Amino acid sequence: MKRPFKEYAEEWRAIQPHRPSTAKAVAQHLRRYVYPVWEKRAIGTIKPGDVQSWVASLGATHHLAASTSRTVFNTVNAVFRAAVRDRVIPDNPCTGAKLPSVPHKRVVPLAVNQVRQLAEEIPGRYRGLVLLGASTGLRPGELFGLQLRHVDLLHATVAVEQQIQQTAKHGVYVGPPKTARSHRTVPLPKMAVAALKVHLRDFPVDGSEGWLFTAPQGGPVVYTHFMDGAWRPACAKAGIPKGVGPHALRHHYASLLIQHGESVKTVSERLGHTNAAMTLNIYTHLWPDSEERTRAAVDKAYADRPDAGDPRAQEAA
Known part of the structure; x- marks a missing residue:
């Protein structure tokens, strides 16, 4: 006490x-x-x-x-x-504290043409990283943490088993993914496979333990160096607003899945979210309005006789 x-x-x-x-x-x-x-x-x-x-x-x-x-x-x-x-105190004085409300900010995903332009403007060693991020939804640290052993081009998959975080004095720490659900295997679309083949041709990786993406001087990518030396200059050239970080590639991927009818469960699994509620909290505004689908579902059930659900209509008949 x-x-x-x-x-x-x-x-x-x-x-x-x-x-x-x-x-x-x-x-x-x-x-x-x-x-x-x-x-x-x-x-x-x-x-x-x-x-x-x-x-x-x-x-x-x-x-x-x-x-x-x-x-x-x-x-x-x-x-x-x-x-x-630890029985140092009997009660937690934080219990019941009123916290400030956090205004909800709607995610505005990058468009396909913006991603393409960004991939063109960014240094060649990171072009594959941009396209892979946009086509798999991996977090920046997960992209930086990829080694050749994590990529299976034959079966078109990438395994998320680790991530890289920056430490003091521009060092890096290789650790597990953000959460238990972040351990996942993500399918690679054709454009990602093609981009990775080009990347591996232009920037060969030495052995299965080699980093897929490396800093210009070698070694794993350090976040601040990547942002200052590659990402921000490329965004400026591509006309992408200031303040947009590489996490935007993840939002872009999620928006594509939603546009093409993937369920909340599938989007959540691909992104490695803790649960589907988290996915909905971030992206609910991107799902198409369900009003017309709701009407269509009921109308289809009663398609043989549109008035079948109305007893008065039956009596009139």
Whole structure:
């Protein structure tokens, strides 16, 4: 109860199985937004009202977006949950906290001609990466993490078994995919197979463990170098708005599946989402309006006698 918040939080942070990017974000959340308020305060004296005031300050004082405020809150909530499990405190003061609403932003997928133009403008070593991302929906880190062993051109599939994340000082970390559902095998359309054959011809890979896509100086692709040296300049040349990142290729792929009638379940599986609800939350506005299909379904059932469902019509007959 009397332990300083920072002391417990640092012990908690040190034993978490976080990936490098997550560990970095957690450390920043605590250092920037939490320790200045509760660094030396006894963890057991922090009450729900204190948490609510702190949540409000994230927006009012630090001007954080609602989504960022929620992310920072989740870090603090995790610390307090652990403290309850460790019996350091009896209750979690984060329980019941009111969080800022996150405005829903509709995904606007890239059009086919935009993807084609982007593939033309980006350096040749990344042309296959753009086309593969647009035709499989792999996350950027999953694309960077592909090795030759993951690609089966004979059976036209690509296996997602790992991803690359950037670490401090432009290093890279090779780890498992984002979630358990992210482990998946994705079918390769003909355009992806053709693009990969061209890529492997122009940029041969040395052995099955070799990286499919590499940085200009060799080795795996580092995200910031890729963005600064290849992606952003290519987007500017292709007329793609600023702020559009490589995740847009994933949205493009999802939109193509939806346009061609794939179910929510299938789209979710291809993207490696945790569940179909997540897929719907992101892409529900892209599914065609179902009003006409609903009418058609009922009309088809009663096609032999359109008035069969109306007793009054039957009496009139």
